[in-house]
Amino acid sequence: MIGPRGMKPVRRLSPRNVIIYGTLTILALYYLLPLYVMVVTSLKGMPEIRMGNIFAPPVELTFEPWIQAWAHTCTGLSCDGLSRGFFNSVKITIPSVIVSIAVASVNGYALANWRFKGADIFFTILIIGAFIPYQVMIYPMVILLREMGLYGSLGGLVLVHTVFGMPILTLLFRNYFSSLPEELFKAARVDGAGFWSIYFNIMLPMSLPIFVVAIILQVTGIWNDFLFGVIFTRPENYPMTVQLNNIVNSVQGVKEYNVNMAATVLTGLVPLAIYFASGKLFVRGIAAGAVKG
Amino acid sequence: MAQAARRIGILRNLSAKFASVPMILTALIVYLGFSLWTILYSFTNSRLLPQTNWVGLAQYERLWSTRRWLISIENLMIYGSSMLVLSLVIGFVLAALLDQKIRFENTYRAILLYPYALSFIVTGLVWQWLLNPDLGVQHFVRGLGFPDFVFDPLSSSDFVLFGVIAAALWHGTGLVMCLMLAGLRGIDEDIWKATRVEGIPQWKTYLFVVIPMMKPVFVTTLVLITSGIIKLYDLVIAQTGGGPGLSSEVPAKYVFDYMFQSQNLAQGFAASTMMLAAVALVIIPWAFLEFGGKKRA
Numbered sequence: 001m002i003g004p005r006g007m008k009p010v011r012r013l014s015p016r017n018v019i020i021y022g023t024l025t026i027l028a029l030y031y032l033l034p035l036y037v038m039v040v041t042s043l044k045g046m047p048e049i050r051m052g053n054i055f056a057p058p059v060e061l062t063f064e065p066w067i068q069a070w071a072h073t074c075t076g077l078s079c080d081g082l083s084r085g086f087f088n089s090v091k092i093t094i095p096s097v098i099v100s101i102a103v104a105s106v107n108g109y110a111l112a113n114w115r116f117k118g119a120d121i122f123f124t125i126l127i128i129g130a131f132i133p134y135q136v137m138i139y140p141m142v143i144l145l146r147e148m149g150l151y152g153s154l155g156g157l158v159l160v161h162t163v164f165g166m167p168i169l170t171l172l173f174r175n176y177f178s179s180l181p182e183e184l185f186k187a188a189r190v191d192g193a194g195f196w197s198i199y200f201n202i203m204l205p206m207s208l209p210i211f212v213v214a215i216i217l218q219v220t221g222i223w224n225d226f227l228f229g230v231i232f233t234r235p236e237n238y239p240m241t242v243q244l245n246n247i248v249n250s251v252q253g254v255k256e257y258n259v260n261m262a263a264t265v266l267t268g269l270v271p272l273a274i275y276f277a278s279g280k281l282f283v284r285g286i287a288a289g290a291v292k293g
Numbered sequence: 294m295a296q297a298a299r300r301i302g303i304l305r306n307l308s309a310k311f312a313s314v315p316m317i318l319t320a321l322i323v324y325l326g327f328s329l330w331t332i333l334y335s336f337t338n339s340r341l342l343p344q345t346n347w348v349g350l351a352q353y354e355r356l357w358s359t360r361r362w363l364i365s366i367e368n369l370m371i372y373g374s375s376m377l378v379l380s381l382v383i384g385f386v387l388a389a390l391l392d393q394k395i396r397f398e399n400t401y402r403a404i405l406l407y408p409y410a411l412s413f414i415v416t417g418l419v420w421q422w423l424l425n426p427d428l429g430v431q432h433f434v435r436g437l438g439f440p441d442f443v444f445d446p447l448s449s450s451d452f453v454l455f456g457v458i459a460a461a462l463w464h465g466t467g468l469v470m471c472l473m474l475a476g477l478r479g480i481d482e483d484i485w486k487a488t489r490v491e492g493i494p495q496w497k498t499y500l501f502v503v504i505p506m507m508k509p510v511f512v513t514t515l516v517l518i519t520s521g522i523i524k525l526y527d528l529v530i531a532q533t534g535g536g537p538g539l540s541s542e543v544p545a546k547y548v549f550d551y552m553f554q555s556q557n558l559a560q561g562f563a564a565s566t567m568m569l570a571a572v573a574l575v576i577i578p579w580a581f582l583e584f585g586g587k588k589r590a
Contacts, residue, residue, distance in 0.1 A: 020393050027387070028404040034419045034463065035407075041422065053433040054423070107316045114309030122313070122320040129324030131520050131576050135548040135565040139558065140327035143343070163319050170316060195308030224412030226527040231553065241414040245531050248418050261422060268415040275410035276403070282410070283402075283471055 042066060042262035049257055065258035069266060073259055075246045076235070082263050085243030089223055089270075091154055092239055096161035097218040101211065104166055108173025109199050113185050123170070130167035138231060145232065152234040160228050165221065169214055172285075176210040177203060213285040216278050220271040240267050328569065335562035343558055352563035362564065365542045368454055372543070373522040375458050376465075380518055381511070383462065384469025389499060391470070392477045402474075406467030413464065417531025420460035421447065450540035453533055457541060460532055465521070469514055476510030477503070512579065519575045523568055544568050 037054055042065050044058045052059075071081040078084075110116075111123055141160060142151060150156035180203070188198045229239040238246070244267045248260045275282050338348045356362050387405055391398055408416065423429050426445040434442045446456035480503055488498040504511075526545035533541040544564060552561035 020390055020395060024390055024395070024401050027390075028401055031404055031408065031463065031467075034423060037423060038419055049428060053436050054425075054429050055433060103315045106312045110309040110312045110316075114306060114312075116306050116310055116313075119313060122317050125320040125324055126316060128576065128580070129320065129328075131516075131572050132324060132328055133524055133545065133565065133568045133572060135545055135561075136331050136569045137323055137327040139343075139552055139562070140330045141323070144322075162315075163323050166316065166319050195312065220410055224414075226412065226414050226530070227549075241412050241527075244418070245414050248421075249531070249534060257422065257425075257428065260418070264415050264418045268411045271410040271412070272407065275407055279399075279403070283406070286409070286468060286471065 038261050038265050038268075042069075042258055042265055044258055046256060046258060065256070065262040066266070068256070068259045069247075069262035073247055073256075073263065074253075075243055075250070082240065082243060082247065082266055085238060085240035086266070088233075088237050088243075089240040092157055092161075092229070092233075092237075093219060093222045095154070096158045096165075096222050097215060099158055100162040100165040100169060100218055101214050103162055104169030104214070105173045105207075105211070106199065107166070107170045108175075109177050109203055110195075111170070111174045112177035113198075113203075114195060123174070126167045126170060134164065134227060138227075142231065151232070152237070154233070154237060157228060157232045157237075160232050161218075161222050161225070164228070165218060169218070172214055172217075173207075173210065176207060180206060209281070212278075213281055216274055216282055217285040220274055220282075223270050331562050332566050332569070335559060335566045337559050339558040339562070341556045341558070348559075352559045353567075355560065356563050356567065361539050361542055362544070362547055364539050365544045365547050368541060369522070369525070369543055371454055372458060372461075372525065373519070375455075376461060376522055377515070377518055379458070379462055380466050380469045381514065383466045384514070385473050385504075387466065387470040388473035388477055391474055402471070405470055408464045409467045411464065413527035414531045416460050416464045417528045417533075420456065420463070421532045424456050447533055448537055450537055453537065453541045457528060457532055461525075461528060464528075465518075469518070472510060472514050472517075473507075476507040479510075480506060512582070516575060516579050520572060523571055 033055075040057055041049065041054065043061055043063070044052075045060060045062050045064070048059060069081060070083050070086075072079060073081050111119055141163075145151040145156040145159070148156075150159065184202060184206075185198065188202055193201070223239075224241060225239065226241045226245070229242045233239070233242075244263055247263055334343050334345075335352055336347055336349060337344060338346050338351065391402060391405075395401070424431075424445070424447045426432070426448060431442060431444040434444065446452035446459075484502060484506070485498070488502060493502075524545060525543050526549070529535060529541055529543050529546060535542045535546055545568065548561045548565045548568065550561075551557045551564060
């Protein structure tokens, strides 16, 4: 008599699996629902929105709301659409990301490999400072920028993003550079390389992944910023988030929900694209900032 | 390392010091100096422009007798406690579900985390639209044959905060899930084997073995969620604008309005100093636990 051999076959449709996959799928649908509603609403005409329900797919597909939102919708007196906010956000984000990462990576490198007396004190202030609500520091910042003649300009906003992005980025780079083998640094020192040549010739080429993580972190963070945009820029320089809020929450005129939703999708498109393109690196960015912080 | 640096001397280390100038300036001027400046000027009666006419605690007395501030604080308490409990529970349950060695784990995680990539403005506007009484979810359910169905939190002063909480949970639970998942992955596989051999049910293992082991992750997450709660501003601006009436006002909005709209600077400084005090209440014990402990070890 030969009994059954080998491992018991795994039942794919065990009650346990049904519960797990069922729950996860329902949750996933719930999390996707707002995005779905946003997109669907932006592709309908206003009569269809009033007649039908919010979850119904568009019967008569129209891209008119997108064109309206991008090029014609009004904020205040100007009616050139959200495109202005988009290009403002691009003009704000690119230099802010470059400057903040350049400064923070050099800082982190100095902290990891060139410790000097007192450096840790400043770093501690910086890390504790990351928890201070922006509201506490914002008005003196306004005064400082006004004194420097930068208040309301793009340069001022770049400075603000650099200063307030510094704690998390410095931490990110410091931890990364500390994790690199010290022998490399020592060997370069023995060969007579100095501060900057080690940074540019050894550290930079080895730390591409962490730079990508930092770029993801900063692009989404700065693109999504609202508070600094509204305080430190003039209306003609308002970033996309501020303009979007002004468009949708304006009390004048008839509410065009389809145009509003098209504008909302447009504003979310950049961070969403980065998120889905970067995959695990995005998670690594927030985890690096969060867990070690 | 430290010894080597000392032997090199001050001049050889100059580049590193030079490179640290932005950090030193930021730490001293912005984080330390600006905060002290704001605290100092909260004891003045600055209105349109900051000036040094000292009035003692008058701004604070006025602050704590202003109805709008009291409502803001109460709202933050309700929002904060709900967010803390719900995002920790939901985040942990999601992480535990994803940790069952399932297929498509990456897809599920990507879907549960994507709202976190969106701004609070976008989040607030989408949820404002979903909760729109005339055309949103209420309208949809009524259309299904329940004409008396009421689901209109954003127009009700009693329920508006729950509309904000729903949006904030949608936005932020993915992050908590990711942190928790990282914590779960850090648990030794042998622990699971041991409890399985002992025949302890899975939920009990989570509750009495895994969660106590994940204490550091919980503490870090708690600190993160709390500092996010106190900063709550954009979401309210986009979703409710503080309304209806004053029923979804929050401290950060109070500060902003007094500083930049009502031209009553010192009142804004006093309110922001109270926000700083609230953060300190959370951060200082945590810093002692986290860093005080390490030094002793």
